[in-house]
Amino acid sequence: MAKVYGKTGAEKDLLKICPPEIKCSVDVETYTIKFKLEKERKRAVFDKETYSSVKIKKEKIKELKFNKDRMIMGYTEKLKKLGIIKSDIEKILNLKIKENEDKINFYKNQIKQHFKIKLIFSLLYFRFYHRLQSIPPKQLKEIRKAIVITRNEKSKRASEFDNKINNLKNSIEKINKSRDTEFENKEKVLISKIEALDEAFKSEEYHGAMGENATLEKLEKLPSDFHIFCDVKIKRQMDFVVVGPTGIFVIEVKNWTPGYTKDHLESDEESPHEQVDDAGTKLYYFLKDKFNFNLRVRKVIIPVKMILEENPNLPFVKIKSLRWVNSFITNSKNVFSTPQIDNIVKKIIQFVQ
Numbered sequence: 398m399a400k401v402y403g404k405t406g407a408e409k410d411l412l413k414i415c416p417p418e419i420k421c422s423v424d425v426e427t428y429t430i431k432f433k434l435e436k437e438r439k440r441a442v443f444d445k446e447t448y449s450s451v452k453i454k455k456e457k458i459k460e461l462k463f464n465k466d467r468m469i470m471g472y473t474e475k476l477k478k479l480g481i482i483k484s485d486i487e488k489i490l491n492l493k494i495k496e497n498e499d500k501i502n503f504y505k506n507q508i509k510q511h512f513k514i515k516l517i518f519s520l521l522y523f524r525f526y527h528r529l530q531s532i533p534p535k536q537l538k539e540i541r542k543a544i545v546i547t548r549n550e551k552s553k554r555a556s557e558f559d560n561k562i563n564n565l566k567n568s569i570e571k572i573n574k575s576r577d578t579e580f581e582n583k584e585k586v587l588i589s590k591i592e593a594l595d596e597a598f599k600s601e602e603y604h605g606a607m608g609e610n611a612t613l614e615k616l617e618k619l620p621s622d623f624h625i626f627c628d629v630k631i632k633r634q635m636d637f638v639v640v641g642p643t644g645i646f647v648i649e650v651k652n653w654t655p656g657y658t659k660d661h662l663e664s665d666e667e668s669p670h671e672q673v674d675d676a677g678t679k680l681y682y683f684l685k686d687k688f689n690f691n692l693r694v695r696k697v698i699i700p701v702k703m704i705l706e707e708n709p710n711l712p713f714v715k716i717k718s719l720r721w722v723n724s725f726i727t728n729s730k731n732v733f734s735t736p737q738i739d740n741i742v743k744k745i746i747q748f749v750q
Contacts (some may be wrong), residue, residue: 425594436588483541489597604651619727642735693732700718
């Protein structure tokens with residue numbers, strides 16, 4: 398197995414936008430599932446607690462309504478009894494009023510017929526007239542007052558029950574409306590991690606990391622006398638530099654969608670062919686100044702899950718699939734001895750990011 402130095406550049410970029418739990422690109426999918434399951438579990442517990450609170454409030458509303466009905470029945474019964482007492486008193490008073498009116502009428506007639514005893518009958522007349530004016534007596538006033546007080550108490554207590562019931566209903570409505578917001582505030586950290594992972598999953602960094610890691614997994618299977626450098630920067634960034642008996646290989650990995658590939662190649666931006674050609678050239682001249690033996694730098698593009706054709710204007714840039722890249726490297730002619738490889742490794746390892 399080949400020796401590996403450093404970590405792929407795309408994966409390092411990916412880790413910058415991910416939660417601290419993510420240690421490699423494979424963790425993105427694993428932890429996304431893990432965090433989402435944890436969120437579902439916590440939401441179930443939260444909803445159970447919330448529903449329990451709502452259930453308690455609903456039971457309390459039922460209890461208040463029942464007590465309100467009992468209270469109304471109690472006051473209704475009391476008012477009914479007071480009404481009966483009032484009716485009885487009014488009947489008695491009506492009889493007394495009738496009796497006094499009859500006496501008044503009698504004395505009025507006597508005053509007209511008996512002038513000699515006019516004074517006596519006048520006194521009797523005013524006595525019964527005053528008694529008639531003093532009705533209703535104190536007892537009837539007290540009953541009427543008790544009825545008014547009872548009605549006010551009934552209304553007041555009914556209003557108190559209604560306020561308590563409405564407060565509980567508003568509380569339930571508030572809980573139902575704010576349930577999502579309350580849960581999001583409670584699990585803000587977990588939800589932010591899920592959102593970050595969802596964004597990372599759709600990012601260029603993730604697709605780049607998956608492509609580069611798949612490439613590294615393949616390159617690691619090269620023989621033990623090969624060295625793989627990840628994310629090398631010598632005048633420009635290089636995804637991989639492979640050094641072994643068969644030479645130096647600058648490898649650029651592209652994990653683009655077909656649509657993005659087409660748009661990029663038709664634009665004025667630097668193509669993958671130009672990118673790896675420039676990187677390989679820079680590496681060649683950098684090492685050429687350091688050693689007095691012949692160097693061979695090969696330039697390779699590995700398209701992952703995409704189709705990329707070779708550019709006839711850059712014939713030294715080769716397109717190799719993941720399946721055949723190791724064969725291309727190992728089947729090339731040997732050009733370096735072990736001491737030469739060691740010297741090259743010592744120079745390049747300094748520039749692993």
